[in-house]
Structures are given as structure tokens and as C-alpha cells.
Amino acid sequence: MTYCVGLLLNxxxxxxxxxxxxxxxxxxxxxxxxxxxxxPGERVxxxxxxxxxxxxxxxxxxxTEAIEHGDENSSIMHAPSMLRVAEIVxxxxxxxxxxxxxxxxxxxxxxxxxxxLAGQRADGAMRLFLIYPQGNFIEATAETPYLQIGEHxxxxxxxxxxxxxxxxxxxxxxxxxxxxxxxxxxxxxVGMPLDLVVIENDALQISRARRIEAEDPSFQKMSQAWSEAxxxxxQTIASV
Amino acid sequence: MTYCVGLLLNxxxxxxxxxxxxxxxxxxxxxxxxxxxxxPGERVxxxxxxxxxxxxxxxxxxxTEAIEHGDENSSIMHAPSMLRVAEIVxxxxxxxxxxxxxxxxxxxxxxxxxxxLAGQRADGAMRLFLIYPQGNFIEATAETPYLQIGEHxxxxxxxxxxxxxxxxxxxxxxxxxxxxxxxxxxxxxVGMPLDLVVIENDALQISRARRIEAEDPSFQKMSQAWSEAxxxxxQTIASV
Numbered sequence: 001m002t003y004c005v006g007l008l009l010n011x012x013x014x015x016x017x018x019x020x021x022x023x024x025x026x027x028x029x030x031x032x033x034x035x036x037x038x039x040p041g042e043r044v045x046x047x048x049x050x051x052x053x054x055x056x057x058x059x060x061x062x063x064t065e066a067i068e069h070g071d072e073n074s075s076i077m078h079a080p081s082m083l084r085v086a087e088i089v090x091x092x093x094x095x096x097x098x099x100x101x102x103x104x105x106x107x108x109x110x111x112x113x114x115x116x117l118a119g120q121r122a123d124g125a126m127r128l129f130l131i132y133p134q135g136n137f138i139e140a141t142a143e144t145p146y147l148q149i150g151e152h153x154x155x156x157x158x159x160x161x162x163x164x165x166x167x168x169x170x171x172x173x174x175x176x177x178x179x180x181x182x183x184x185x186x187x188x189x190v191g192m193p194l195d196l197v198v199i200e201n202d203a204l205q206i207s208r209a210r211r212i213e214a215e216d217p218s219f220q221k222m223s224q225a226w227s228e229a230x231x232x233x234x235q236t237i238a239s240v
Numbered sequence: 241m242t243y244c245v246g247l248l249l250n251x252x253x254x255x256x257x258x259x260x261x262x263x264x265x266x267x268x269x270x271x272x273x274x275x276x277x278x279x280p281g282e283r284v285x286x287x288x289x290x291x292x293x294x295x296x297x298x299x300x301x302x303x304t305e306a307i308e309h310g311d312e313n314s315s316i317m318h319a320p321s322m323l324r325v326a327e328i329v330x331x332x333x334x335x336x337x338x339x340x341x342x343x344x345x346x347x348x349x350x351x352x353x354x355x356x357l358a359g360q361r362a363d364g365a366m367r368l369f370l371i372y373p374q375g376n377f378i379e380a381t382a383e384t385p386y387l388q389i390g391e392h393x394x395x396x397x398x399x400x401x402x403x404x405x406x407x408x409x410x411x412x413x414x415x416x417x418x419x420x421x422x423x424x425x426x427x428x429x430v431g432m433p434l435d436l437v438v439i440e441n442d443a444l445q446i447s448r449a450r451r452i453e454a455e456d457p458s459f460q461k462m463s464q465a466w467s468e469a470x471x472x473x474x475q476t477i478a479s480v
Contacts, residue, residue, distance in 0.1 A: 153393035218480045229473035240458045
């Protein structure tokens, strides 16, 4: 399993992914699920992945290959708009999913994967998309300023209560880390380390990228402080 | 969908269920999912249901019929132990599920249901079981003092942080209502009104049973206070 979350805020975009992959409970590995592409000053793109590793790795590898060939129709670094980038990524994901499913169908084993795509081009707006296994996609808006893939339920309540387009980037980083913290506690197949990426509005490059390891003292402290704060908040509520 | 939660605490058992059932998003109804049986001073039993209404209604109806016939092997009000009650309920659920599935199989439509069973007999301990569609079951223990059926994810983090065997009944009622509140916010197929039942240890009867309607002012107040408290707690946490 996986948990990835992306926020589209007035000040910028905040992206967080875990790194655990598993094939059964007895085969657990760490793989990066956050991929960034940038031509500073011209465009910045980040993709987070959830689902079958064979699908997501192949999709990212082919997207990377296509960048080298430099064609407007297939390279996300040459596409004329973020909408076109979403279409290229969606088409690639749909095609790879279809191919891998073809190989799997005699085993009656399903594969699927979904992606979060975030990016901005010069003279364009920041855009955040969720791309489905079939390649179609939806986009974050002011009413729904965040998108999640993977194990999204445990970490949703905090986002619903805190995230608004005007939320500051500092608060947003805190919120996605707390959202991840709730998920890590409840689903063993989501695991440390974490990859956090911040793309400030109009920066047209990755503003901050950080890997947070399991033993990171500030993350551990935040996690404990949140447990404590929740228990205190609980005590302040009057009974019904 | 459904959300039901049961707690097994030193002071007693606390049970909460919603009442929404749906066949598709355009066919929503209210049905009780909390069923209580008692011979005050001798035994008290509560059953909460999740899953296909045709299965859960038939199961409860047959269990109720069997009580009238008064046989130790089939009546939950005459069985000599709570373990035997769990077996009777599990066997009935498994049998009804099997029968209904038989009718459904040509349509390739699945049915399934699960139950939470709580009860105590004179001279016995309080026991809390989760019964699976096949009729097998697990039991709450001091390490895992709560059981959930239905849409369990949104409401789990608060239970994990607050519920211990020594939690007071007042805190426990508050915790299950907040757990339900998080679920109601995030899943439209879980809905008001709610049924709350408390069985105090050795009371051998329903200590409190209460239906909480959508417009209940104290529940609304608690829900708002919790949102406020969560936002305040969020502000107290230092950023990472």
C-alpha cells in the first residue's frame, strides 16, 4: 500500500509520499514514490505514485525516456501546458496498465496504479491532478484543494478540518505530516521514510525537497506532541 | 454502508451504531442496526449489524424466533455461556449468508454481513465479539478493547489514542461519538440518527439506551467543539 497527498494552496503546492511497497506482508521494500522534473525558471513537475510497482516504475521510466527524445506530444518537459502534461502522463499510465494487465490476465491477478501530478509552467498556473489507472484524471480546485492516493482514509479528517487554499505552507507541511502520521499508525503497509516536496507559486523549481527518516527526531517529536494534543483536546470536550 | 463500534471496558460495554442503509446512492433508508435482548438480573445481550440488510434482518428475525422456542442449543437467551451465544449467532449468520448467496449467485452479486455481539450472563464476565460473514468470530481483549464493523477507518485514530480498559464510561461515550462524528463527515453512506447503548459491568441489563437524532443539540455542540479543539491542537504543534 501507499499514502501520497498533494495540496494546492495559494502560496504553493505541498506533496508528501511514503516509501513502502509490499508484495504480501512478508515481502516489504522501500521504493521512492516521488519523482521530480524541472527546468528552473521554465517548468517544474512532480509525480507521486501508488499501486503496482511494475506499472508505476515502467510509467515513470517511459516518461523519462520520452523527455530525452524531446517531442511536444510525448515529453512532459516540452508539452505546451500542464493540461497536456496530464494527458501525456494519463495516456502513458493507461497504456502501461493495459499492457501489464494483458500479461496478468491468465493469472486472474489485477494490477492498477494511480498518480498525483503537480506542476507549473512559466506564465501558467500551478495545477494538481489525480490520474486514475485508466488514464483519465481530475484536478484539485479551491473547493477541494487536496488530492490523495493509496490509503487515504485515516489521514483525511485532519486535512478536511485544516486545509484551505489560504493555508500557509508551514501549516500545510505540518498538516500533511500529521495526516501521514495517522496513516502510519493505522496501516502497516504505509511506512517511513517519507519524501516531502514543496513547490512555491511561481518559483518554477522545487523550493524544498526533504527525506524524513524513521528516526528523524523532529518528526518523532511532532508525532508525540500531536498524540498529546489530541488527548488534551478530548479532555476539553463536554460529554453529550 | 454502516459504522458500528463496541468497547469492552472495566466499567462496562459501550455500543454505538448508525442507522443508514443504502442500495445505491439513490436509495437511502433508515434501519435500526442495534438489537438488545435482556432478562434483567440474568442476562443482557446486544447485537449490532453491518452488511446486506436481507442477511442481517433474517438473521435477527430467526434468532428472535429461536428465543421463543426456548432451546439451549438455538436460543441466545437460554444458552449456558456467552461463548455459546456467539456460536449460535455465528452459525445463524453463516447459514443465512449461505442461503442468500445461493439465491444471488446467478446474478454474480455478492452479499455479506458481519455483527458485533456484546453480552453478559449472571456469574459470567462481559464479553464482546465480532462475528464474520462465515460465522467465525474474534473477541475483544484488554490489548484490543474495541471492535468495529463497517466503515471503520475514519473513526479509528481517536479510539486508538483514547480507549484503554480503564477508560471511564463517560469518556468512552464521548470517544465513540467522536469516532462516529469523524465517520459521518467523511462517508455519506453512514448517517444519523445514532443508537447508543451502555451495559454496565454486572448490571445484567441495559443500563442506558439512547437514540441521538440529527438535530440533537448536544451532539451538534460536541461535534463543533471537537472541530474547534482539533484546530486549536493543530496550532499548538510545532512545525517539523
